[in-house]
Amino acid sequence: EKTQIDYDRYKRLYENDKAITKNVMEVQESRLKQVQASVAEIIASIDLAKSQLKQARSSLAIANKDWSDSLVVxxxxxxxxxxxxxxxxxxxxxxxxxxxxxxxxxxxxxYLPGEYYRRIDPGKTNMHIQVGDIDLGQHPVSYKSPTVAPVLRTFEIKCLLSKPAAGVAPGLLAGVTIVLDRREGLGVPSESIQKRAGENVIFIIENDVASMVTVQVGLQMDGMTEIHNAEIPAGASVVSLGQYYLNDGTAVSIVKEVR
Structure with a gap:
């Protein structure tokens, strides 16, 4: 700016008053052009530096992206x-x-046979789970396959087990019992039931005498069978060993009673 002011002053002195020689004027003009060239060079250098800064920021962003992609979580x-x-x-x-x-x-x-498909209701149907000797209790079915496999005619159900007990790990085989129905009733050991004249019967002991009782069987689970329409006194002893040698009214002597 000072160089421009000096040039303008020298120009007025030369053109109006002829107070300076042409040679002095040309020197001043040459100095102005040198300063202008220097300013243009500086501006170009600033523009180049800005461009390089922008490129460096772009390279930094790419490097940060590569770094974040290399960190797998x-x-x-x-x-x-x-x-x-x-x-x-x-x-x-x-x-x-x-x-x-x-x-x-x-x-x-x-995986269950297809005939049970309509009886499985996720969230309501329970499955009893046991892994080895660890009883995990009953848990609701969380998923039922929307289709039945056309070849095997089976469908998949799943159950989520939160906070499993110690000793239970992925890959182990589990014993699963699907609870399709639940009710309370009278039950006897399954081996105590036998066929006599086409009917299911059991023998109970009253006053050391065997009495034959006709029964209708229901659900079976864990070695026990539900029975219906049988009048059995509370606390009566049911014969589960040697019953095939008994008849109604046979006198017996209890050697061992298992509860």
Whole structure:
């Protein structure tokens, strides 16, 4: 700016008053052009620096993206059950490295014959689960397959098991009993029931005498059978061993009673 002011002043002195020589004027004009060239160079350098800064920021963003993509975080909490690659090995995009299992929730999967399809109601139907000698109790069915497999005529049901007991882990076989119906009633050991003249009968002991009682059987589970239409006194002893040698009215002597 000062150079421009000086040039304008010298120009007035030369053109109006002829107070300076042409040579002095040309020197001043040359100095102005040098300063203008220097300013233009500085502006160009600033524009170049801005462009380089923009490019550097773009490179930094790409580097940060590559860094974040290189950090793989497990989508679930759990434990590593399998490692497919060792530290230091190279892996391409999409290559599995670790298998993580969430042990806080396990899923029990069971396949049932198609004839039971309409009787399974997710959220209402229960399954009793046992893994080895660990009884996990009853849990509601959480899923029922929308279709029945056309070849095997079976369908899948599932149950979610939250906070499983110690000793229960993914991959173990589970014994599952589907509870399709529940009611309370009179039951006797299944082996105590026998056929006599085409009817189901049991023998009870009253006053050391065997009495034959005709029964109608119902549900069977865990070695017990539900019976209907039988008048059995409360606390009566039911014969479950040697009953095939008895007849109605046979005198007996109880050697051992099992409760």
């Amino acid at each position: 497990s989508p679930i909490s759990g434990k590593v059950s399998r490692r497919m690659l060792e530290p230091g090995e190279m892996a391409g995009a999409g290559t599995p490295v670790l298998h993580v299992d969430d042990l806080s929730v396990l899923e029990i999967s069971v």
